[in-house]
Amino acid sequence: MNAPHIPAPAGARQALYDDMHPHNLTPLWESLHQLVPPQPASPCVPAIWRYDEARPFLMRSGEIITAEEAVRRVLILENPGLRGQSAVTQSLYAGLQLILPGEVAPSHRHAQSALRFIIEGSGAFTAVNGERSTMHPGDFILTPSWTWHDHGNEAPGPVVWLDGLDIPTVRFLDAGFAENGSAAQQQVLRSEGSNFARYGANMAPLAHDPLASPHGMSSPLFSYPYERSREALERLLRDAPIDPWDGVKLRYVNPATGGWTMPTIGAFMQMLPAGFAGKPYRQTDGAVFSVVEGHGHAIIERSERDGSTRQWRLDFGPRDHFVVPSWHTLRLHASDTAVLFSFSDRPIHSALGLLREQRLEG
Ligand code: GTQ
Numbered sequence: 001m002n003a004p005h006i007p008a009p010a011g012a013r014q015a016l017y018d019d020m021h022p023h024n025l026t027p028l029w030e031s032l033h034q035l036v037p038p039q040p041a042s043p044c045v046p047a048i049w050r051y052d053e054a055r056p057f058l059m060r061s062g063e064i065i066t067a068e069e070a071v072r073r074v075l076i077l078e079n080p081g082l083r084g085q086s087a088v089t090q091s092l093y094a095g096l097q098l099i100l101p102g103e104v105a106p107s108h109r110h111a112q113s114a115l116r117f118i119i120e121g122s123g124a125f126t127a128v129n130g131e132r133s134t135m136h137p138g139d140f141i142l143t144p145s146w147t148w149h150d151h152g153n154e155a156p157g158p159v160v161w162l163d164g165l166d167i168p169t170v171r172f173l174d175a176g177f178a179e180n181g182s183a184a185q186q187q188v189l190r191s192e193g194s195n196f197a198r199y200g201a202n203m204a205p206l207a208h209d210p211l212a213s214p215h216g217m218s219s220p221l222f223s224y225p226y227e228r229s230r231e232a233l234e235r236l237l238r239d240a241p242i243d244p245w246d247g248v249k250l251r252y253v254n255p256a257t258g259g260w261t262m263p264t265i266g267a268f269m270q271m272l273p274a275g276f277a278g279k280p281y282r283q284t285d286g287a288v289f290s291v292v293e294g295h296g297h298a299i300i301e302r303s304e305r306d307g308s309t310r311q312w313r314l315d316f317g318p319r320d321h322f323v324v325p326s327w328h329t330l331r332l333h334a335s336d337t338a339v340l341f342s343f344s345d346r347p348i349h350s351a352l353g354l355l356r357e358q359r360l361e362g
Helices: 012-023 051-064 167-172 194-199 226-239 346-351
Strands: 047-049 074-076 093-099 104-110 114-120 124-128 131-134 140-143 149-153 159-165 178-180 248-251 266-272 281-283 287-293 296-303 309-316 321-324 329-334 338-344 357-359
Touching (some): 047 051, 051 093, 093 321, 124 140, 159 287, 226 248, 226 266, 266 329
Antiparallel strands (some): 047 321, 074 093, 093 159, 104 149, 114 140, 248 266, 266 338, 281 329, 287 338
16 A cells, blocks of 8 residues: 655645744755765865966965964965865865975964975975974975974975865864964974984884874874885886876875874875876775876866766876865876875775775776
């Protein structure tokens, strides 16, 4: 027998919605499809920030505010689909930070995990928990959750880096705490290179207990120099079979555990040979790319529920940044040998059993 049919008088549904609205009640059936979508339908959209276009604004910001006054002089890479939210994807934040010669970005710490990826200039430093690390283009530096950090520039020219933080994730969880240091710059407790000697040589102190790591759930190593990463990729490009989707792609690891460098943000570096035409793939973790070397383009596709697709072509060169939202199909093309750094919220997807990825043909 068929279920009984309930004929609703015209307007009865809306009357119910209106009457219960003041009681903070709302009908699920009007939004079930958006709440439990058949596939991710991100408001985040593909976008590119060309360095040639962004740099003049960054330098202008250097004329109107000091690093000390700004605390962090950063231009946020705001996703066009998420304007006003200081977010590059639903879970991640990205920004370009400028520090001029002689400036200091004062010491603080916060629950948010941060990464720095150096874009332009050499000789600035980030200090993490009492040790400085000098920055060079392509270096990947961590400031894990709740570690004291300040930045300084004792070099002759401007230094710019990409900041990647889990600000939207921490905001979503209402778990944000922050403190300012008692002095602008933290006391130097160890000479530069001490951290790398301890954790950067595929060795670890004998007494090292990963659970009592100096950086909590994050990698105890806080600087990953470009020289080393590039050398590994170049070698693999010559020796190893090239992955048809990724070229040669490596993940930055916590040397003590083999796990992610930070609990909320995963980071990667890949090399694409000249002429590379990558196969398409999609994954639930949305990613931000920073182009280190070479030129190419990304073809990004989004399939809508009605079966239609939208396509973007983003042409990139050195120091450009682009974002690939969750479950958008990506194909990477390189005209000359290209090196791409990227970061995503993959560790969160993995830890929560939500990670899905599809490597497609075609
Ligand atoms: O360097 O600590 O881009 O706290 C945003 C928030 C950088 C930082 C940002 C921050 C920082």
